[in-house]
Amino acid sequence: MKFLDEAKVFIKSGDGGDGVIAFRRERFIEFGGPDGGNGGRGGHVYAEAVDGLNTLIDYRYAQHFKARKGGNGAGSDRTGAGADDVVMKVPVGTQILGEDRETLIADLDVPGKRALLATGGDGGFGNANFKSSTNRAPRRADKGWPGEEKWVWLRLKLIADAGLVGLPNAGKSTLLAASSAARPKIADYPFTTLHPQLGVVRLNATEEFVLADIPGLIEGASEGAGLGTRFLGHVERCRVLLHLIDGSQGDPAGAYRMIRNELAEYGGGLDEKPEIVVLNKLDAMTPQGKTSRVKALEKACGQKVMLAAGATGQGVPEVLRAVMDRVRPK
Numbered sequence: 001m002k003f004l005d006e007a008k009v010f011i012k013s014g015d016g017g018d019g020v021i022a023f024r025r026e027r028f029i030e031f032g033g034p035d036g037g038n039g040g041r042g043g044h045v046y047a048e049a050v051d052g053l054n055t056l057i058d059y060r061y062a063q064h065f066k067a068r069k070g071g072n073g074a075g076s077d078r079t080g081a082g083a084d085d086v087v088m089k090v091p092v093g094t095q096i097l098g099e100d101r102e103t104l105i106a107d108l109d110v111p112g113k114r115a116l117l118a119t120g121g122d123g124g125f126g127n128a129n130f131k132s133s134t135n136r137a138p139r140r141a142d143k144g145w146p147g148e149e150k151w152v153w154l155r156l157k158l159i160a161d162a163g164l165v166g167l168p169n170a171g172k173s174t175l176l177a178a179s180s181a182a183r184p185k186i187a188d189y190p191f192t193t194l195h196p197q198l199g200v201v202r203l204n205a206t207e208e209f210v211l212a213d214i215p216g217l218i219e220g221a222s223e224g225a226g227l228g229t230r231f232l233g234h235v236e237r238c239r240v241l242l243h244l245i246d247g248s249q250g251d252p253a254g255a256y257r258m259i260r261n262e263l264a265e266y267g268g269g270l271d272e273k274p275e276i277v278v279l280n281k282l283d284a285m286t287p288q289g290k291t292s293r294v295k296a297l298e299k300a301c302g303q304k305v306m307l308a309a310g311a312t313g314q315g316v317p318e319v320l321r322a323v324m325d326r327v328r329p330k
Contacts, residue, residue, distance in 0.1 A: 014042025016121035016144025017070035039123025040080030043067025049108035121145035160212035163235030
């Protein structure tokens with residue numbers, strides 16, 4: 001299934017049904033009078049978060065959602081039928097934004113959460129509604145109120161406990177594959193990961209968390225370089241960031257500072273989230289190189305640096321345990 005995390009859709013709620021003009025005329029009935037009924041309500045448009053979805057690809061091919069008009073009134077004071085509502089099923093974590101892509105209408109971050117996006121129009125009054133002691137035979141009926149229509153943006157932000165960040169080729173996908181059942185594409189060239197990947201990491205029968213791998217960042221990503229920072233939205237909801245540094249490169253401290261700068265430029269509080277720094281590719285470093293890189297990296301980040309090798313699994317259980325302790329503190 002193709003991954004899509006943004007879509008623009010047009011929604012329109014149903015118009016209200018029309019009221020009618022009718023009079024009661026029956027043989028041997030002494031008193032007749034107006035008995036035109038009111039129109040029915042038009043359908044609402046809702047968005048609802050459901051389990052089992054992790055992409056907005058359906059909304060690339062179906063972009064218009066219109067509710068039906070309410071039924072018209074009828075004689076004998078009969079009210080028109082209300083129209084059925086339209087419910088858009090979206091993945092958990094979807095945000096509904098206005099056409100300006102900034103105004104937040106709803107944040108569907110819990111399964112079953114529902115948001116009303118467009119209200120159906122009320123039905124018009126029939127002539128029975130206007131009868132009075134001074135107007136015994138009104139010949140007035142109102143049209144139904146029109147529904148609302150608008151363009152909205154759907155933006156998916158994946159729900160994950162921990163997020164992997166780092167430069168391209170830092171070993172994020174390898175670590176995800178080694179620690180979960182996810183099978184992301186792994187290759188020896190940059191930007192192998194083109195869209196976010198999720199994996200469920202199970203430490204034992206009772207402890208598990210969701211780990212998100214996003215495409216790598218490069219210098220200037222906040223200004224659109226590489227794949228930009230649009231995928232960083234998928235780690236905004238994470239409780240902890242797992243920052244992977246490629247230990248086989250010459251300047252791990254510089255790589256760390258560059259990524260931290262891009263997180264700060266993006267905003268969203270990412271640079272303030274708890275962070276676990278891991279010097280990856282331990283199997284590709286000499287003992288002397290490992291010592292110097294760890295020392296430089298700890299000086300840059302101001303905290304203890306963990307060591308791991310995603311390809312061989314060395315140090316991975318310790319890293320996952322550290323993440324688990326941050327995600328589910330005892």
